[in-house]
Amino acid sequence: MLDVIAFDADDTLWHNEPLYIDIQSRFKKLLSSYHSSDWVDRKLFDTEMRNLKHFGYGIKGFTLSMIETAIELTEGRISGGEIQKIIDYAREMLETRLEPIEGAEETLAELSQSYPLMIVTKGDLLDQEAKIANSGLAQYINNIEVVSHKTRESYAAILSKHKIEPHRFLMVGNSLKSDIQPVLELGARAVYIPYHLTWVHENNIEQELPQDGYYQIENIASLPELVRKISPNLNALS
Amino acid sequence: MLDVIAFDADDTLWHNEPLYIDIQSRFKKLLSSYHSSDWVDRKLFDTEMRNLKHFGYGIKGFTLSMIETAIELTEGRISGGEIQKIIDYAREMLETRLEPIEGAEETLAELSQSYPLMIVTKGDLLDQEAKIANSGLAQYINNIEVVSHKTRESYAAILSKHKIEPHRFLMVGNSLKSDIQPVLELGARAVYIPYHLTWVHENNIEQELPQDGYYQIENIASLPELVRKISPNLNALS
Numbered sequence: 001m002l003d004v005i006a007f008d009a010d011d012t013l014w015h016n017e018p019l020y021i022d023i024q025s026r027f028k029k030l031l032s033s034y035h036s037s038d039w040v041d042r043k044l045f046d047t048e049m050r051n052l053k054h055f056g057y058g059i060k061g062f063t064l065s066m067i068e069t070a071i072e073l074t075e076g077r078i079s080g081g082e083i084q085k086i087i088d089y090a091r092e093m094l095e096t097r098l099e100p101i102e103g104a105e106e107t108l109a110e111l112s113q114s115y116p117l118m119i120v121t122k123g124d125l126l127d128q129e130a131k132i133a134n135s136g137l138a139q140y141i142n143n144i145e146v147v148s149h150k151t152r153e154s155y156a157a158i159l160s161k162h163k164i165e166p167h168r169f170l171m172v173g174n175s176l177k178s179d180i181q182p183v184l185e186l187g188a189r190a191v192y193i194p195y196h197l198t199w200v201h202e203n204n205i206e207q208e209l210p211q212d213g214y215y216q217i218e219n220i221a222s223l224p225e226l227v228r229k230i231s232p233n234l235n236a237l238s
Numbered sequence: 239m240l241d242v243i244a245f246d247a248d249d250t251l252w253h254n255e256p257l258y259i260d261i262q263s264r265f266k267k268l269l270s271s272y273h274s275s276d277w278v279d280r281k282l283f284d285t286e287m288r289n290l291k292h293f294g295y296g297i298k299g300f301t302l303s304m305i306e307t308a309i310e311l312t313e314g315r316i317s318g319g320e321i322q323k324i325i326d327y328a329r330e331m332l333e334t335r336l337e338p339i340e341g342a343e344e345t346l347a348e349l350s351q352s353y354p355l356m357i358v359t360k361g362d363l364l365d366q367e368a369k370i371a372n373s374g375l376a377q378y379i380n381n382i383e384v385v386s387h388k389t390r391e392s393y394a395a396i397l398s399k400h401k402i403e404p405h406r407f408l409m410v411g412n413s414l415k416s417d418i419q420p421v422l423e424l425g426a427r428a429v430y431i432p433y434h435l436t437w438v439h440e441n442n443i444e445q446e447l448p449q450d451g452y453y454q455i456e457n458i459a460s461l462p463e464l465v466r467k468i469s470p471n472l473n474a475l476s
Contacts, residue, residue: 054328054329054332054333055298055328055332055364056362056363056364056365060293060298060299060302060362061298063302064298064301064302064325064328067305067321067325068322068325070318071318071319071321071322074318075318076317076318076319076322077318078318079314080308080309080312080313080314080315080316080321081309081314083305083309083318083321084306084309084314087302087305087306090292090293090302091292094292094293095292124294124298124362124363125294125362125363125384125385125386126293126294126386126387127294129386146363147363148363148364148367149364
């Protein structure tokens with residue numbers, strides 16, 4: 001018995017991480033005369049982690065972290081023109097149309113006939129709104145929640161705002177840290193759909209996952225079948 | 239008769255623009271060997287306007303615009319160390335505790351006894367949430383809406399979500415463009431409280447303001463008195 005099915009957006013409904021990886025590889029090329037690709041990766045990750053509490057998730061924070069890393073790794077010798085290139089990456093990222101995950105639209109279309117659907121996503125508000133609007137999927141979604149961090153507290157606030165009991169809430173996503181663990185800890189249910197390129201930070205969980213209410217599937221196209229098992233009242237579906 | 243009183247946050251509940259002006263004056267000092275202060279102001283404003291649709295409002299977008307302006311105005315000769323200083327400004331801004339507007343807390347405390355109160359603010363989500371949490375004012379607020387842009391459409395979405403009829407909604411703020419015009423156009427009411435340092439973009443309105451439902455006061459401390467006139471059912475107040 002479910003009241004709401006909620007979806008993560010990036011890398012659950014559309015391919016997002018490949019865009020970051022592409023830009024990051026161009027960033028490494030930009031710095032290739034100074035440092036090895038591995039070392040740039042490592043320093044960029046450190047800078048992102050340090051900046052997370054100030055800048056949050058999203059393209060603008062990623063860009064500021066790339067600029068800082070470039071300055072640090074070149075000991076200030078990076079040129080203005082090269083930094084301009086990094087800012088141009090940001091604008092390019094913000095304008096890129098993201099490719100939908102295979103089966104996402106069909107799954108949302110099917111499930112929306114029986115359940116209210118929600119998107120719970122984190123990042124820059126403007127950016128996440130634009131991605132949702134451009135995805136063509138908003139028509140299936142009843143509520144959109146953009147949060148700064150996906151923690152137990154932020155999920156609890158969403159459940160309380162919409163008056164949903166935890167065991168009647170199902171969250172679907174590709175991040176153990178953001179979509180699965182905090183949701184299970186609240187006593188709600190969560191479906192983990194691994195994505196082949198998930199950012200290391202997102203699966204970096206320290207505690208063991210609670211097993212109650214935890215499901216894993218390989219592909220979003222299998223979700224309606226799983227939901228029928230979890231919540232047999234889904235009669236509208238064959 | 240009002241169902242909800244909604245407040246802008248920056249420069250309505252706390253002093254925000256002075257922080258931007260302070261950082262901008264340090265930015266101008268940083269570039270003073272290249273260009274006059276007026277010219278830097280003008281080019282930065284142009285860059286901000288050009289970037290608004292990509293980066294939105296808030297400190298991260300402001301910082302990226304400062305970096306771009308610095309590169310452009312120095313023809314790329316700005317050093318990595320100087321750009322690092324600009325990023326350090328951003329972190330400093332994000333950590334600054336903002337000073338409350340005189341009378342704001344008393345006004346919220348008084349009005350919250352008779353009306354549900356809402357904050358409608360735009361900018362970076364993480365940043366706006368932190369400012370609200372640090373303000374000590376959240377205890378008086380029933381709903382917080384962080385939006386990417388304050389347009390007629392975004393206000394209409396808020397009213398519809400909370401099932402509020404326009405003429406029963408009162409918005410209070412310091413920006414004609416963001417807090418007053420779109421609200422009046424919807425048929426709702428708006429109280430303009432001018433702030434001595436409002437960013438020029440925020441009062442740059444092209445059409446004449448509708449006069450229906452428009453009020454202006456000099457100080458937020460006068461708001462309860464105005465509300466008693468607008469909505470005489472506010473019996474709880476003396």
